[in-house]
Amino acid sequence: MKWVVWIFLVLGGLCLVLLIGPGVLLHLLAGPAIVLAIGGFIALLFTWNDxxxxxxxxxxxxxxxxxxxxxxxxxxxxxxxxxxxxxxxxxxxxxxxxxxxxxxxxxxxxxxxxxxxxxxxxxxxxxxxxxxxxxxxxxxxxxxxxxxxxxxxxxx
Structure with a gap:
């Protein structure tokens, strides 16, 4: 059953890349990834505690x-x-x-x-x-x- 889900996700991702293009997809994903990375770093900075x-x-x-x-x-x-x-x-x-x-x-x-x-x-x-x-x-x-x-x- 798990392999069916993985195949579906991989095929869905490939279709998305083909439909909108790899450059646009990377552009769409880069913004949220940067925001999450900065947010994670800030959270780590403020919660770091010895x-x-x-x-x-x-x-x-x-x-x-x-x-x-x-x-x-x-x-x-x-x-x-x-x-x-x-x-x-x-x-x-x-x-x-x-x-x-x-x-x-x-x-x-x-x-x-x-x-x-x-x-x-x-x-x-x-x-x-x-x-x-x-x-x-x-x-x-x-x-x-x-x-x-x-x-x-x-x-x-």
Whole structure:
């Protein structure tokens, strides 16, 4: 069945070349191709991100057991992806990592978390903040739009 489709496409392309000529066909296709190439390059340029440089990790015997991502901006910082391997939890690693990154951060430091983690972050000095009071770009940075279950928090 696939070969029938390929034959149809090849024959259709040949008929198109014969009907309008190869020069006109190339002219018709060159414009959209250039626009797509430029658009792709611009998208790559604006989305290029060395996010891995923003990750902080705690290792044990060359194995990552805890990590977090700190994104510093001129007016605030955002803490993301705080995670401790379950076996290593309740040993202070998450608290240490958050406190350390809090010292490195441009204040205020924001994060969003699931409701069951609010008490953990409250102990570290974070307080809830209303999503509606956050600028749209910060809401986006915290992953709030479309995720009603997360709670935004702020460390002044």
């Amino acid at each position: 996010d891995w440089q923003n990750f902080w990790v705690i290792e044990h015997e060359q194995t990552i057991i805890a990590c977090a991502k700190l994104r510093r901006h001129s007016r605030y910082s955002a803490l993301h992806d705080v995670y401790v391997v379950p076996h290593w939890r309740s040993r202070g690693l998450g608290s240490y990592l958050v406190k350390h990154l809090g010292q490195q951060a441009t204040r205020p430091l924001y994060l969003s978390c699931m409701p069951n983690l609010v008490k953990f972050y409250n102990r570290l000095g974070f307080t809830p903040v209303a999503s509606a009071k956050l600028p749209p770009l910060l809401q986006y940075d915290l992953g709030i739009p479309g995720r009603f279950e997360v709670v935004p928090l702020k460390l002044p």
